[in-house]
Amino acid sequence: MLYELYYWPAIQGRAEFVRLALEDAGADYLDVALVPEEEGGGVPAMARFLEGQSVEHPAFAPPFLMAGRQLIGQTANILLFLGGRLDLAPKDAAGRLWTHQLQLTLADFVVEIHDAHHPLGPTLYYEQQRAAAQRRSKEFRAHRLPKFLDYFERVLHRNAGGGPGMVGPRLTYADLSLAQIIAGLRYAFPRASRAELASRPRLCALHDKVFARPRLKRYVSSERRIAFNNDDVFRHYPELDR
Amino acid sequence: MLYELYYWPAIQGRAEFVRLALEDAGADYLDVALVPEEEGGGVPAMARFLEGQSVEHPAFAPPFLMAGRQLIGQTANILLFLGGRLDLAPKDAAGRLWTHQLQLTLADFVVEIHDAHHPLGPTLYYEQQRAAAQRRSKEFRAHRLPKFLDYFERVLHRNAGGGPGMVGPRLTYADLSLAQIIAGLRYAFPRASRAELASRPRLCALHDKVFARPRLKRYVSSERRIAFNNDDVFRHYPELDR
Numbered sequence: 001m002l003y004e005l006y007y008w009p010a011i012q013g014r015a016e017f018v019r020l021a022l023e024d025a026g027a028d029y030l031d032v033a034l035v036p037e038e039e040g041g042g043v044p045a046m047a048r049f050l051e052g053q054s055v056e057h058p059a060f061a062p063p064f065l066m067a068g069r070q071l072i073g074q075t076a077n078i079l080l081f082l083g084g085r086l087d088l089a090p091k092d093a094a095g096r097l098w099t100h101q102l103q104l105t106l107a108d109f110v111v112e113i114h115d116a117h118h119p120l121g122p123t124l125y126y127e128q129q130r131a132a133a134q135r136r137s138k139e140f141r142a143h144r145l146p147k148f149l150d151y152f153e154r155v156l157h158r159n160a161g162g163g164p165g166m167v168g169p170r171l172t173y174a175d176l177s178l179a180q181i182i183a184g185l186r187y188a189f190p191r192a193s194r195a196e197l198a199s200r201p202r203l204c205a206l207h208d209k210v211f212a213r214p215r216l217k218r219y220v221s222s223e224r225r226i227a228f229n230n231d232d233v234f235r236h237y238p239e240l241d242r
Numbered sequence: 243m244l245y246e247l248y249y250w251p252a253i254q255g256r257a258e259f260v261r262l263a264l265e266d267a268g269a270d271y272l273d274v275a276l277v278p279e280e281e282g283g284g285v286p287a288m289a290r291f292l293e294g295q296s297v298e299h300p301a302f303a304p305p306f307l308m309a310g311r312q313l314i315g316q317t318a319n320i321l322l323f324l325g326g327r328l329d330l331a332p333k334d335a336a337g338r339l340w341t342h343q344l345q346l347t348l349a350d351f352v353v354e355i356h357d358a359h360h361p362l363g364p365t366l367y368y369e370q371q372r373a374a375a376q377r378r379s380k381e382f383r384a385h386r387l388p389k390f391l392d393y394f395e396r397v398l399h400r401n402a403g404g405g406p407g408m409v410g411p412r413l414t415y416a417d418l419s420l421a422q423i424i425a426g427l428r429y430a431f432p433r434a435s436r437a438e439l440a441s442r443p444r445l446c447a448l449h450d451k452v453f454a455r456p457r458l459k460r461y462v463s464s465e466r467r468i469a470f471n472n473d474d475v476f477r478h479y480p481e482l483d484r
Contacts, residue, residue: 055400056400056402057340057343058393058396058397058400059343060347060350060390060393070336070339072339072343073343073347074342074343074346074347076346077339077342077343077346080339080342081339094312097312097314097319097322097323098299100316100319100322101299101301101314101315101316101319104316104318104319104346105302105315105316108302111353112363115357115361115363119357119361119362119363119374119378120361120374120377120378120381121354121357121361121378121381121382121385121386122386123381123384123385123386124381129377132361132362132374132377135362135371135374136361136362136363139362139363139365139366140363142365143363143365144363144364144365148302151300151302154300155300158297158298158300160298
């Protein structure tokens with residue numbers, strides 16, 4: 001099946017968690033953000049689904065995925081749908097639910113990483129909330145960042161399935177997302193993440209394992225991979241990292 | 243099956259979305275927060291699952307549900323699990339995914355409602371972030387609140403299933419959650435929500451429909467229903483509502 005992924009151009013954003021799963025599985029997908037507007041892609045193609053009057057199941061926001069005639073929104077929900085199809089989730093219902101639970105906790109983590117630079121909400125620019133961002137980042141680095149990292153390090157440690165990831169014997173989409181978050185944290189908070197990751201070897205090993213997968217290695221070095229940048233979820237503002 | 247629900251005592255919090263589903267279905271459940279500590283309930287019972295070294299699938303935070311030997315965390319994930327069992331979700335996979343997508347969008351809405359009084363994060367008291375809360379609430383009331391309400395009003399309008407809720411011919415757990423959010427908004431932002439809901443009749447009708455269901459009517463007037471209060475997700479601070 002050809003999947004169509006809809007998202008903003010020029011940022012990785014939340015779509016990147018979906019891209020990593022699709023790329024790792026070698027799935028056939030069209031990244032509509034990379035298709036020029038004159039060829040029917042880009043923002044106008046996305047806007048038709050968000051604003052179209054006849055869309056029965058509109059998403060609140062991108063990313064969303066078109067799979068045949070099914071339109072699916074919410075990053076974690078897209079991965080719940082794709083997990084079995086891409087062989088990136090356990091086969092049993094309990095294993096799938098646990099993988100999804102981890103993905104939802106990763107989504108919560110991403111919200112807090114984002115809000116470190118946007119504490120007053122998404123409707124103001126960073127420059128309009130810099131002082132509040134410094135306060136929130138300080139709390140984030142001191143309390144929330146270690147709490148989330150501790151949690152995922154613990155989950156890796158307790159995986160009874162003996163695999164390198166969080167669930168069972170093989171990597172899942174949640175592991176790919178966790179590796180992406182570690183990469184993003186290293187970009188956004190190089191000082192804080194260096195200090196925090198030094199004492200969490202399983203997280204570092206997972207990151208390396210994921211990005212050493214042949215298909216992901218090729219993807220990351222391809223032009224399809226958008227670089228981390230300061231219009232994105234993970235942003236590097238030195239004043240938020242000291 | 244007897245379900246055990248674990249959460250903080252004295253607040254509705256995110257557990258309330260699960261309670262409403264359990265109550266509406268007349269399910270057999272134990273609300274561990276309401277069991278005295280000396281009888282094995284309360285916070286220590288919850289802490290054992292969060293901090294116990296031998297818990298294989300620990301939740302990051304409450305609420306979580308024990309169903310037989312399965313421990314399930316993340317509110318939306320608990321409802322995904324319960325939906326079919328409680329007959330509060332469609333039977334087909336696509337319908338379940340759409341219901342879950344709506345629940346995840348409701349969860350995003352709840353985060354923004356919470357962050358209106360806690361923009362600098364959960365590690366500081368409201369009193370330590372009052373000025374930032376006023377700025378965030380102003381943005382929330384002006385932009386985010388109407389955007390979310392418009393979205394759910396539109397989803398109600400487009401439901402091709404002909405039912406009073408968002409999905410298919412019958413109410414789902416997502417409808418119960420949406421009704422709870424409307425009740426919470428009326429408590430937290432009485433001025434803003436009066437103004438915003440006046441032009442969104444489907445949301446008001448859904449709220450009334452849900453809380454007129456016999457079991458929910460009994461639940462809300464029982465001592466099991468904790469009242470809205472200012473230690474909770476929905477908080478009424480008049481300075482954030484003008």
